[in-house]
Amino acid sequence: MQAFNIYLPIAGIEFNVLLLLFIGLAVGICGGFFGVGGAWIVTPALNIFGFPMPYAIGTDLAHMGGKSIVSTIRHGKFGNVDIKLGVSMIAGTTVGMELGASLVMYLERLGLVESVIRKLYVAFLLLVGSYVVYDYLSHVLRRRRAARAGASPLERRTFTQKLQRLRIPPMVEFRVSGITCSLWLPLLVGLVTGVVASVLGVGGGFIRMPALIYLIGCPTVVAVGTDLFEIMITGSYGALTYGVKGRVDLIAAMWMLLGAAAGAQLGTVAVKYVRGYFIRLLFAMTIFLACASVLMKQLEFQVASSILILVAGTAISLVILILLVRGILKERAARRGLQDGFWREPDG
Amino acid sequence: MARRLLRGLAWVAGCRGRKLLLALVLLGLSGGNLMAAGGGQPVTQPVHVVDTEEMAPGVTKWVAEVYNDNLWLFGLLVVATMALEGAALGFLFDRLIGMLGVNLGKIEHRE
Numbered sequence: 001m002q003a004f005n006i007y008l009p010i011a012g013i014e015f016n017v018l019l020l021l022f023i024g025l026a027v028g029i030c031g032g033f034f035g036v037g038g039a040w041i042v043t044p045a046l047n048i049f050g051f052p053m054p055y056a057i058g059t060d061l062a063h064m065g066g067k068s069i070v071s072t073i074r075h076g077k078f079g080n081v082d083i084k085l086g087v088s089m090i091a092g093t094t095v096g097m098e099l100g101a102s103l104v105m106y107l108e109r110l111g112l113v114e115s116v117i118r119k120l121y122v123a124f125l126l127l128v129g130s131y132v133v134y135d136y137l138s139h140v141l142r143r144r145r146a147a148r149a150g151a152s153p154l155e156r157r158t159f160t161q162k163l164q165r166l167r168i169p170p171m172v173e174f175r176v177s178g179i180t181c182s183l184w185l186p187l188l189v190g191l192v193t194g195v196v197a198s199v200l201g202v203g204g205g206f207i208r209m210p211a212l213i214y215l216i217g218c219p220t221v222v223a224v225g226t227d228l229f230e231i232m233i234t235g236s237y238g239a240l241t242y243g244v245k246g247r248v249d250l251i252a253a254m255w256m257l258l259g260a261a262a263g264a265q266l267g268t269v270a271v272k273y274v275r276g277y278f279i280r281l282l283f284a285m286t287i288f289l290a291c292a293s294v295l296m297k298q299l300e301f302q303v304a305s306s307i308l309i310l311v312a313g314t315a316i317s318l319v320i321l322i323l324l325v326r327g328i329l330k331e332r333a334a335r336r337g338l339q340d341g342f343w344r345e346p347d348g
Numbered sequence: 349m350a351r352r353l354l355r356g357l358a359w360v361a362g363c364r365g366r367k368l369l370l371a372l373v374l375l376g377l378s379g380g381n382l383m384a385a386g387g388g389q390p391v392t393q394p395v396h397v398v399d400t401e402e403m404a405p406g407v408t409k410w411v412a413e414v415y416n417d418n419l420w421l422f423g424l425l426v427v428a429t430m431a432l433e434g435a436a437l438g439f440l441f442d443r444l445i446g447m448l449g450v451n452l453g454k455i456e457h458r459e
Contacts, residue, residue: 006408007403007408009400009403009408009409010398010411010412010415062430063430065427065431066429066430066431066434066437068434069431070437073435073438073442074438074442074452077442077452077454078452079454079455079457080455178457219457219459220459221455221457222457236427236430236431239427239430240423240424240426240427241423242423242426243419243422243423243425243426244419244422244423245419246396246422248422248426250411250415250422250425250426250429251407251408251411253426253429254429254433257430257434257437258433258437261433261434261437261441262437262441264438265438265442265444265445266445269445272455275459276458276459328448328449331450332449335449
């Protein structure tokens with residue numbers, strides 16, 4: 001393995017190229033599939049293998065911009081990116097991030113920042129994860145009941161629909177998402193997610209993706225694609241700001257992007273073969289694993305926490321890859337069937 | 349020139365529309381996001397200098413020299429490299445996955 005070691009001049013360490021490619025691949029697959037940046041995997045993974053923390057964060061942010069371009073291109077061609085919605089949200093997110101930063105400073109002055117933020121982070125992850133699982137289970141139960149009754153499943157009235165019915169001008173149609181709502185809705189959701197992301201010190205993908213689904217009412221894949229569009233913009237700025245601070249190891253970022261670009265492509269195409277609710281369920285599992293990792297870190301099990309997140313990232317990527325391969329095989333079989341004179345709709 | 353730039357961005361996002369102009373404006377706005385998200389204000393402590401004396405000529409040495417000479421230039425180099433590499437690899441892997449016989453057209457949004 002020594003043969004694959006390269007010198008990273010800015011981080012000032014020797015690092016294995018295969019490891020960079022592997023971390024990139026895993027985070028690329030998860031990112032393309034869930035619409036998240038993946039800092040929760042990359043930063044601890046790089047750090048545990050000897051990357052100094054400031055460079056791990058900067059290098060992660062730098063490769064995130066490039067990786068999101070790959071995913072956004074593919075999601076865009078699939079028709080999953082609602083640019084109008086993304087732009088509307090990012091304005092609110094920007095203001096929200098600033099407000100969140102002020103709130104953090106206020107808590108700091110009160111000496112509460114550490115304890116409050118830690119508890120909030122764990123509580124927030126648990127809340128979001130639990131709600132997604134609850135939503136998935138109720139969806140499955142509704143479908144089963146409807147199947148038994150021989151009818152199509154009844155759609156219940158959701159909180160999202162109530163929000164969409166608020167007729168506060170200007171009303172805007174988001175064609176890709178298939179929704180019409182007040183412009184204030186995405187602006188406010190952006191603002192709230194911005195505050196939460198800023199206070200908790202996370203990039204935002206973990207928060208924005210479920211917010212796009214449950215508060216704005218986007219189809220799951222559009223939420224994934226639109227979130228990646230936002231990450232593409234913020235990630236590019238992140239690359240600049242950390243680069244200017246000298247906290248990016250460009251050589252490491254380039255190698256990692258090579259793996260991440262392949263992973264992002266695979267993760268994005270996998271979305272095509274999976275129903276939205278299944279993406280949500282896997283996302284909830286990911287959130288629980290991230291939550292477990294944070295809890296372990298709080299209990300001073302730093303190494304175990306990083307190992308857990310690395311193993312979890314690998315396992316989730318493998319699940320996504322299996323879904324992708326299964327989907328491709330089914331699609332090819334269906335096409336062969338069509339050529340042979342019959343057509344069977346691929347399920348999944 | 350501006351139209352071309354917009355068209356390029358539209359291609360990247362796989363969409364069309366003037367709203368992309370807003371996206372460009374918001375790229376600047378998003379600066380606040382990252383500052384708040386962990387970037388913080390520019391560092392006041394000096395950044396370490398890479399020892400390039402014993403490095404063999406090549407990309408690594410060149411990158412280290414840019415890093416030592418001008419951090420703003422280095423920052424721009426990071427953005428440009430990531431954007432170009434991302435776009436090139438996206439194009440390449442898109443072709444490769446198309447060769448597997450996958451239909452890469454618009455998909456139905458199934459929940």
